[in-house]
Amino acid sequence: MTAAREPRDRQGMPRWVPRLLITIVLIVIALFAGYHILDRLRSLIVLVGISFFLSIALEPGVNYLSRKGWKRGLATGLMFLAMVAGVGLFIGLMVPLIIDQVSRLVTKLPEYVDQASEALARFGVDFSSAKLGEAVQNITADLNTFAADIAGSIFGVGQVLLTTVFQLLTIGLFTFYMTADGPKLRRTVCSVLPRERQIEVLKVWEIAIDKTGAYFYSRTLLAGFAAAVGWAVFTVVDVPYALALALWMAVLSQFVPVVGTYLGGALPLLIALLESPGKAIAVLVYVVVYQQLENYLLAPRITARTMALHPAVAFGSAIAGGTLLGVPGTFMALPVAATAQAFVTTYVERHQVVDSPLTEEPPPRPSKEDPRRPAAGG
Numbered sequence: 081m082t083a084a085r086e087p088r089d090r091q092g093m094p095r096w097v098p099r100l101l102i103t104i105v106l107i108v109i110a111l112f113a114g115y116h117i118l119d120r121l122r123s124l125i126v127l128v129g130i131s132f133f134l135s136i137a138l139e140p141g142v143n144y145l146s147r148k149g150w151k152r153g154l155a156t157g158l159m160f161l162a163m164v165a166g167v168g169l170f171i172g173l174m175v176p177l178i179i180d181q182v183s184r185l186v187t188k189l190p191e192y193v194d195q196a197s198e199a200l201a202r203f204g205v206d207f208s209s210a211k212l213g214e215a216v217q218n219i220t221a222d223l224n225t226f227a228a229d230i231a232g233s234i235f236g237v238g239q240v241l242l243t244t245v246f247q248l249l250t251i252g253l254f255t256f257y258m259t260a261d262g263p264k265l266r267r268t269v270c271s272v273l274p275r276e277r278q279i280e281v282l283k284v285w286e287i288a289i290d291k292t293g294a295y296f297y298s299r300t301l302l303a304g305f306a307a308a309v310g311w312a313v314f315t316v317v318d319v320p321y322a323l324a325l326a327l328w329m330a331v332l333s334q335f336v337p338v339v340g341t342y343l344g345g346a347l348p349l350l351i352a353l354l355e356s357p358g359k360a361i362a363v364l365v366y367v368v369v370y371q372q373l374e375n376y377l378l379a380p381r382i383t384a385r386t387m388a389l390h391p392a393v394a395f396g397s398a399i400a401g402g403t404l405l406g407v408p409g410t411f412m413a414l415p416v417a418a419t420a421q422a423f424v425t426t427y428v429e430r431h432q433v434v435d436s437p438l439t440e441e442p443p444p445r446p447s448k449e450d451p452r453r454p455a456a457g458g
Contacts (some may be wrong), residue, residue: 126405127247131254133292133412138163138259140293156260160252170331173324180321287422292415299334302378306330309370310348317362319352329367335411336398341371393417 118125138159145155258265266285270278310326319325325348332344345367353360394414401413 123247126408127250128254129405130408130412131251131258133415134163134251134255135258135262136289136292137296137415138255139262139289140297142259142262152262153260156256159259160256164252170327173321173327177321177324177328284423288415288419291418291422295415295418302374303330303334305378306333306370306374310366313366314348314363317352317359317366319348319355319359319363321351325351333371339395341367393421 138156141159142152142155145158146152150158266282270281273281307323307326307330310329311323314322314325328347329344333341336343345363349360349363349367352363394417397413397417398410401409401411401416403409405412
């Protein structure tokens with residue numbers, strides 16, 4: 081009996097080969113087109129992602145007000161206005177601080193140069209005001225050219241400002257509707273999924289809301305307390321712009337992981353140092369004491385039921401978020417990492433670890449009062 085053969089065309093090629101080639105070409109074209117579409121829409125995708133994060137952060141508060149009888153749209157508007165007011169207050173207090181301190185720094189710059197030259201002269205380094213003046217004269221021509229270029233860059237600065245305002249309005253619009261229509265959005269997503277997938281999606285969504293909301297509100301509470309205490313201390317020490325500096329330190333210390341405390345305390349310390357060394361020492365003592373008070377007394381009580389991330393994981397997440405999305409990514413990194421950790425804890429099966437010297441933890445050292453410690457000579 082003759083075996084059946086693959087049908088061939090006139091050149092002897094199997095009929096499935098042209099279809100395969102056409103399919104490959106179409107897939108390549110689709111991938112190429114999809115890549116360029118996503119590349120063009122990258123900024124919009126980032127804005128939608130930021131809006132989704134903000135909506136998740138606001139949703140616990142909106143849900144709380146909704147359970148108290150508020151209409152969801154009105155509750156969303158109230159939470160949104162509170163967030164905008166907080167950001168506006170922070171910016172409004174920081175702008176005068178920056179302008180004033182820069183002008184003061186420029187005024188006192190010759191005095192600082194003379195002090196630095198006296199200190200460096202002990203090491204044989206000539207760094208006097210005269211030398212600095214010669215250097216300034218040498219670059220005057222370059223500064224004139226740069227000043228001429230500034231006039232041509234004004235339009236570009238205005239365009240960047242307009243783009244930033246438009247992006248902020250876009251984020252605000254998406255955030256409001258994603259929060260106000262949260263249940264409707266979830267119903268729309270679940271309507272295209274089978275029942276089993278709906279349960280999984282809603283569970284992941286709930287974890288994200290719980291972790292992000294808990295992080296946002298606990299950090300906001302800690303930042304508010306830190307700002308109040310810092311304002312009082314800076315006022316007593318007589319540091320200029322006490323409220324602005326207290327807000328700056330509170331926001332950075334709470335929302336930037338690991339290094340936020342040092343970044344937040346650097347600016348008040350610098351401004352206090354410009355006033356007098358005694359004020360700088362007082363600010364440094366406050367930063368150290370309050371950090372210990374927060375780490376061992378306040379933060380464990382407020383964040384006990386939120387999320388626990390290893391400092392290395394938090395720091396790495398912040399770097400990754402900042403690399404991908406810049407400043408917004410740094411602020412979103414910790415809630416996203418906590419959500420991922422909760423998801424892994426929920427769905428990844430864990431097993432008992434085998435005994436090995438590589439997995440053993442050192443036993444705790446017994447204290448002098450430990451009754452289990454054997455007596456000398458016993």
